[in-house]
Amino acid sequence: MADSIIGTSPLHNSNVARNLNFSMSDINHILNTIYPALKWGLMIFLFFYLIVAFILLKQIRLMTDTLSSTTDKYLFILGYIHLGIVLGIICFAILAL
Amino acid sequence: MLPKAILEKPQNFKFESQEKGETIYFILRKHPVVNVWWIVLSIFFSIAPIITYIYKDTSIVPVELLIVIPKHYWMILIILWYMIVIFFTFEAFLLWYFNIYIITDARVIDIDFHGLWKKRISEASLGNVEDASYSTNSMLHIVFDYGDISMQTAAEQPEFEFKSIPKPGLVHDILTNLAEAYKQKYGR
Helix, strand or coil: HHHHHHHHEEEEHHHHHHHHHHHHHHHHHHHHHHEEEEHHHHHHHHHHHHHHHHHHHHHHHHHHEEEECHHHHHHHHHHHHHHHHHHHHHHHHHHHH | CCCEEEEEEEEEECCCCCCCCEEEEEEEEECHHHHHHHHHHHHHHHHHHHHHHHCCCCCCCCCCHHHHHHHHHHHHHHHHHHHHHHHHHHHHHHHHHHCEEEEEEEEEEEEEECCCCCCHHHHHHHHHHEEEEEEEECHHHHCEEEEEEEEECCCCCCCCEEEEEEEEHHHHHHHHHHHHHHHHHCCC
16 A cells, blocks of 8 residues: 555656665665555544543533533433544545555 | 523423422523634634635745645545534533523532533522622623623532633622522521
């Protein structure tokens, strides 16, 4: 995956590369190393974020226990929409990256 | 539908330690104006990637810098970016919504939530309210009619402050009347 990305990267034509005084193989090496690390970094971040989304639901429960009103259900709907978005992004990230 | 910053004698609210027969006179949140900063930031950070994308071929955005990052890296950055923006916005809204001040016919209560975990509830009996004053300290306070109410109390927490609440004059009036009525009825 990373190879194909590097292969099509506009970096090859970029003045930045020349200005930075890197050789192409150096840059290829750096990008090859960074991409999987970044991808796994994102997955770990999303995993922790999923936990935070559950914590947020707990937090809404705690808050609505402290002060309850008829609008509580809308907050829970927001919380579940948030959780849904997180799950959607995780699925998207797994499939697309 | 939108949550209000001041609710007078709300019928549909109940709080954790509410006694039987205790009437809520006010539920107060900070004035909506104090939310402007995070709403503006959220909108700005939400549209920033879109604007960058639209203007990527113009001189407004440094193309050289953008072109270096391959497409798949962009995907990761955008996902990270929007997750942080969504979390920041949702959390800021929840903290505003649940950081409230309650005035009942028996006491004043300050409910504070800090971040994801911390919750702090302070209260003082109206009989302990010694001196209440309100202040408006800036042009915004005057334009949007909000300000701070501070109370000296003989309770465990010597000073109560209701910050940035709407209609501080009205709330102060009713609060002092309630405190007086409570003292006449029950003493201290």
